[in-house]
Amino acid sequence: MDPRTSAQDVMRCDLCETAIVQMHCDTCLVNLCKACVGDHISDESKDHKVVKFQSRKSTLLHPPCTLHDNKRCEMFCEQCNIPICSACIVSKNHSGHNILEIIEIYNTKKMEIESKNEEMRKSIYPTYQDIASDVEKRISQLDKGYEGILTAITNHGEEWHRQIDKLVKKLKEKVDKMKIRHNSALEKHRAEINQRISDIDDEIRKLAKLLESNDISLFTHHENTITKFRKLLPKVDASFPVFTPMKFQEEQFHKLFGKLSTLSLTSEENGYNSKLKQISPEAGSSPPVKKLLNEPETDTTIDTKFGYLYNVACLSDEQIWTAGNNSSMKLFSINEGTLLQTINTESWRSPDAIAVTKIGELVYSDEYEASVNIVKNRKIETVIQLQNSKPKGVCITSSGDLLDIICSIGYNSKVVRYSGLTEKQIIQWDDEGQPLYSYSSGSKYISENKNLDICVSDWNATAVIVVNHAEKLRFRYTGNTSAQNQRKFSPYGITTDSQSHILTADYDNNCVHIIDQDGQFISYIYCGLSQPIGVCIDKNDNLFVALRGNSKVKKIKYLH
Known part of the structure; x- marks a missing residue:
């Protein structure tokens, strides 16, 4: 196995690429072995800071001056808001300006960045994790939430079906009772008609027999019954009940059945601020303890x-x-x-x-x-x-x-x-x-x-x-x-x-x-x-x- 490509290999010198790293140039950010240090610092265009590898990046690297070659900026002009070197100060371009050591600016900025990093790690990042968890939870609850709505609609629909079936049954029972009454009245009327026909048939036979007789007394005592038969029985009739369905109006039906509110999707600018305030170190002081x-x-x-x-x-x-x-x-x-x-x-x-x-x-x-x-x-x-x-x-x-x-x-x-x-x-x-x-x-x-x-x-x-x-x-x-x-x-x-x-x-x-x-x-x-x-x-x-x-x-x- 090639030691230079093995995942378990130690770090190698950036110049010779074979020897083990022992030194580090904080100026050029280059890893070196001891043998290559001389070759590296031979480039006199830079002020090389070579330290042991374990102490790399321990030397603060001052920025080069943009106006004076080979000069490093060790001061900072507050009015111009730029790093400056000793030559810049001598040039009197910053005369009367408030000049600070650049290390002060570095320390101040470093503290600010450390504070921001602390807030990012301990406040903002956990807050976003909580928000992500909250969104995941709400997504996981979608099925349950909408299932509840669908169940409510289904149950309401089934209740309407039950009520409609109940109403249909009640109307049918009412129709059946009407039919029975109607049929009973017609059956009674039919019985009366049949009885009258039977009576007429008997009377016809009696009259025919009388006509065959030559007994005058029978004719003189005959009673006139035809008047009774001439008066017809009253007609018994009943009109069929009429079912008049209400005209279906879809809009009115929807109002009666129930209303489904619209889906309200909003994006609230400060919707998550309260979550951040709960854990943010800048959220403000707690109320006095009572x-x-x-x-x-x-x-x-x-x-x-x-x-x-x-x-x-x-x-x-x-x-x-x-x-x-x-x-x-x-x-x-x-x-x-x-x-x-x-x-x-x-x-x-x-x-x-x-x-x-x-x-x-x-x-x-x-x-x-x-x-x-x-x-x-x-x-x-x-x-x-x-x-x-x-x-x-x-x-x-x-x-x-x-x-x-x-x-x-x-x-x-x-x-x-x-x-x-x-x-x-x-x-x-x-x-x-x-x-x-x-x-x-x-x-x-x-x-x-x-x-x-x-x-x-x-x-x-x-x-x-x-x-x-x-x-x-x-x-x-x-x-x-x-x-x-x-x-x-x-x-x-x-x-x-x-x-x-x-x-x-x-x-x-x-x-x-x-x-x-x-x-x-x-x-x-x-x-x-x-x-x-x-x-x-x-x-x-x-x-x-x-x-x-x-x-x-x-x-x-x-x-x-």
Whole structure:
């Protein structure tokens, strides 16, 4: 085997190509053996820096001057932004300029490049790997997602077939009953006609016999019966029922059968920025750490005077929106406890959930109208209209998107993310294809955590279900199993604070659970709560709890 072409061969001198490399010229970036060093440095046009091979590239190579031959630039002119040599300085072309040693520029640039390399390796590259994994996951879920749509269409079609078959059967049974009645009437009429024919036949025989007789008394006592026969029996008839099929109108039929939304493909310029911010070293500082108070304390209590209170949402540090068991949504002053404004839903039914946008507009879901609506200048606009589905909990994300829990008739619930009117994301299944949320349309509330996790309290599932921004299930919290004398966990309202704590109202146990962002139980908040149902947090981490039992809102301090 030729040692020069063998994959296991050692490095050879770049000049003689036979001897083993021992030296290296940092100026020319050439590998040399000791015997060839003399020949290499004989070229005096360059300032050769020959070092041991193990120490290659240890000598900084200063750039050659573009104006002066055989000169290396050891300085740097900040005004001209170019490397310069000693001859350039003597020439006074850079007189009065700020001159730095080029090694300073090198060290500064090297630190910048090292920082960029660190960010590329530890932040940007892993982010793109996560994005690629996310795209792969979404591609892998295409079949399942579209299979669900096809199954829904098929099931709906089969249901229509069943209803049509049922209707056809009912109409046929009705026709059969009509036929029986029709036939019975004609049979009875036929019997009457046959009886009359038989009577006439008897009368004809009697008259013929009389005509053969010469007994005058028979003729004188003969009764005239022909009048009875001259009066014909009434005609019994019935017209056949007529089936009038409705004219088939394809457009109207499509509207009745169901609507398939269009495929919305969008390319969002900053769609992945939130992923990068989570791990980027330049993402900004974390919020200050706040510790829990030893004993949470009630700061304010507001009487909303609803029959039953269900929801609360913070508008500001001074005002909160509330909603209960009627159509009104009431805005209260927190400090004064006074009613400031009342808005009624368009359906005049109780809203299922309320939230406030980043610019202070009230949003509410209406199960009766199957819609999500926004209040702008006291006027209500429908932003989402659903078909065969019911909106439940709603929340506004840190990016301004709207998250809505949707319960479809006959199907598992799902979380849908909207940007304006555009449906951006659907969260419904875990990695094993199992539903994340319960089938029933019972109470469900939703909130986004500071780490962009999506948190849903599912009363029917007796659990808080948390998924990350990429739809991956992080954990299910089913209550504090170590607690004594506790009733079954009964989660309703849910919210999060600046520490990424998750807080959920436990209706049956008259308390609020605090858990960390990884689903670990931290503490309870009691504070004399009676049937807590709705919760929200203001920007100062004050907790507001809507109490169904007495229709009051409690403002609670629980963090230092």
